[in-house]
Amino acid sequence: xxxxxxxxxxxxxxxxxxxxxxxxxxxxxxxxxxxxxxxxxxxxxxxxxxxxxxxxxxxxxxxxxxxxxxxxxxxxxxxxxxxxxxxxxxxxxxxxxxxxxxxxxxxxxxxxxxxxxxxxxxxxxxxxxxxxxxxxxxxxxxxxxxxxxxxxxxxxxxxxxxxxxxxxxxxxxxxxxxxxxxxxxxxxxxxxxxxxxxxxxxxxxxxxxxxxxxxxxxxxxxxxxxxxxxxxxxxxxxxxxxxxxxxxxxxxxxxxxxxxxxxxxxxxxxxxxxxxxxxxxxxxxxxxxx
Numbered sequence: 001x002x003x004x005x006x007x008x009x010x011x012x013x014x015x016x017x018x019x020x021x022x023x024x025x026x027x028x029x030x031x032x033x034x035x036x037x038x039x040x041x042x043x044x045x046x047x048x049x050x051x052x053x054x055x056x057x058x059x060x061x062x063x064x065x066x067x068x069x070x071x072x073x074x075x076x077x078x079x080x081x082x083x084x085x086x087x088x089x090x091x092x093x094x095x096x097x098x099x100x101x102x103x104x105x106x107x108x109x110x111x112x113x114x115x116x117x118x119x120x121x122x123x124x125x126x127x128x129x130x131x132x133x134x135x136x137x138x139x140x141x142x143x144x145x146x147x148x149x150x151x152x153x154x155x156x157x158x159x160x161x162x163x164x165x166x167x168x169x170x171x172x173x174x175x176x177x178x179x180x181x182x183x184x185x186x187x188x189x190x191x192x193x194x195x196x197x198x199x200x201x202x203x204x205x206x207x208x209x210x211x212x213x214x215x216x217x218x219x220x221x222x223x224x225x226x227x228x229x230x231x232x233x234x235x236x237x238x239x240x241x242x243x244x245x246x247x248x249x250x251x252x253x254x255x256x257x258x259x260x261x262x263x264x265x266x267x268x269x270x271x272x273x274x275x276x277x278x279x280x281x282x283x284x285x286x287x288x289x290x
Contacts, residue, residue: 010075010101012041013068018200021066025092029201035086037065038131040198044072050191050209051129051155053077060125060151062115062132062140065089067096069131070108079107081123083115115140119147128154128212134203137162138178145185145214146224155191155211163190163208170275176238180231183276184224186212218276222283227276230283234271242274242282243267250286259285 013021018039022028029035038044047069053059053076064070064082066089073080074097084090090112097108109122116139128151132140137158145151158166161174166182167190168175182188191209196202217224233249234242242265243257250256260267263281265274 009045010071012044012071013039013066014041015039015200018066018068021092021096025088027066027086027088035063035065035133036131036199036201036203038068038198039200043194043198044069046192047129047131047155047157047209048072048076050211051076051127052153052211053127053129057126058123060121060128060130060144060148060154062128062130062144064093065131067093067100069129070097071100073129074101074104074108077107077127079109079123080104081109081111081121081125083111083113083118083121085112085114087112116143118144121148124148124150126150126152128156130154131157131207134159134162138166138182141166142178142181142185145182149214151214153186153211153213155209157194157207157209160193160206160208163210166210171273175272177231177235180235180276180279181228182212184217184227186214188212218280220280220284222280222287226283226287227280230279230286231271234279238271240270241268242271245271246282255286262288 018037055078057077058079059073059077061070061073061080061082064084070080070082082093090110093110098105125148128144141156164174165176165178167188168179188210191211194207196206234245237245242260243253246256247253250259257267259282262285265278265282
C-alpha cells in the first residue's frame, strides 16, 4: 500500500517577496518605527514553533509589517489579530492575506493603531507573538500584559540585550526595572537568539527570543501602581542601598528603613537582589504604616 504523500507546507515569504511587496507600496524600512522585516521562512517557522501556539488559539501580533510572521501564525492558530501603526502597511496586509492565505481571510483581524494606546481588540487573544521594534519593546509588552489579561503566554523577538533584561533573575547584572515589572505578570525566559542576516534591512545587533507564561501577581494589598513606584525608585539609583534609594519615595531614610524592615528586606541591600514579591511587601508596608 502506497503511503500518502504529506502536503507541502504553505509558502512563506523569502527576501525577493519582501522586497517586491515593499516596492509595490513604496515602503522603505524606517529606523523611526524600528522596521526590520524577516526575510527567512525557516526563521518564521522557528518562531511559530517556539511560541507553542495551539490550533484553537487567537494570536495577537504587534507590528506585522509586510506580513511574513502573520502567514506563519495563520497556519498555526485559529485566528490572528494584527496591530499595525503604519497606515500604508496596514492597508496592504488584508490583500496579502487574501493572496497568500485565502482560506484564512475570515480569521484575520487588522487594527491600525499604536500598540501602546490599544486597550480593546475585536477578539480576545490568548497568545502574543511579535517582532517588536527595539525602541518600544519593553513598554509595549508591559502595556499589553496589563490591558489584555486573556494573554496567557507568548513569544516576543526583541533586541538581544532587551531579551536578557526581560528574562533576568534577581542578582544578575542585567536585572532591572523591565525584569521586575515583567515578573509581576508572568514568568519570562530566554528562548533563543536570532542572527542579523534574516532581516531586511539587517540590524547591527542580534535579536533575542523571550517566551512568557502568565501567572497571578504577588498576593498583596498594595496596588500594581504602588508596587511599580517602589521598583522605579529602587532602580533610579541602583548603586545605592535600598534605605538610601527609597528615601525620597518613603519621605525619609528612616521611614524607608522602617518599611524595609517591616517587609523583611535588608535595608543595606540593593534593588538588584530582591524579587517582585519583596517589592510588593515593601509597598504594602508603607501603606500599612501606623
